[in-house]
Amino acid sequence: MSARLHHVQVSCPPGGEDDARRLWVGALGLVEVEKPPALRARGGAWFRSYDEQGRVVAEVHVGAEADMVPARRAHPALLLDDEAALESAADRVAALGLEVDRSERGTFPGYLRLHVRDAAGNRVELLAPGPD
Numbered sequence: 001m002s003a004r005l006h007h008v009q010v011s012c013p014p015g016g017e018d019d020a021r022r023l024w025v026g027a028l029g030l031v032e033v034e035k036p037p038a039l040r041a042r043g044g045a046w047f048r049s050y051d052e053q054g055r056v057v058a059e060v061h062v063g064a065e066a067d068m069v070p071a072r073r074a075h076p077a078l079l080l081d082d083e084a085a086l087e088s089a090a091d092r093v094a095a096l097g098l099e100v101d102r103s104e105r106g107t108f109p110g111y112l113r114l115h116v117r118d119a120a121g122n123r124v125e126l127l128a129p130g131p132d
Contacts, residue, residue, distance in 0.1 A: 019119035070121035077125035
């Protein structure tokens with residue numbers, strides 16, 4: 001048996017979908033995809049990233065949740081192409097007025113990384129290949 005990650009889910013408060021779009025689409029370049037009809041009434045939004053062949057390589061579901069409290073440490077992580085892409089994404093996130101934390105930049109062998117927080121306080125790790 002083998003398993004592959006299908007998606008990760010983070011939460012936002014009800015009505016926080018536009019803030020989620022600003023990060024996932026505007027700053028990180030994912031594409032919003034329509035939720036299945038049976039799930040639309042719940043609120044939230046779904047986002048995907050595709051490779052050059054059109055295959056889905058990342059999927060994030062943002063679910064609307066009353067009394068939402070973001071996890072302090074739990075997070076999805078996105079692997080970007082290179083350091084330039086990492087820094088460009090960090091600049092776009094910062095331009096939205098969102099937190100960018102570079103304090104753990106060189107702490108993961110083989111990668112450069114940083115953490116951002118979305119408008120709801122969810123932590124998201126961004127990585128790029130780096131020195132071993």
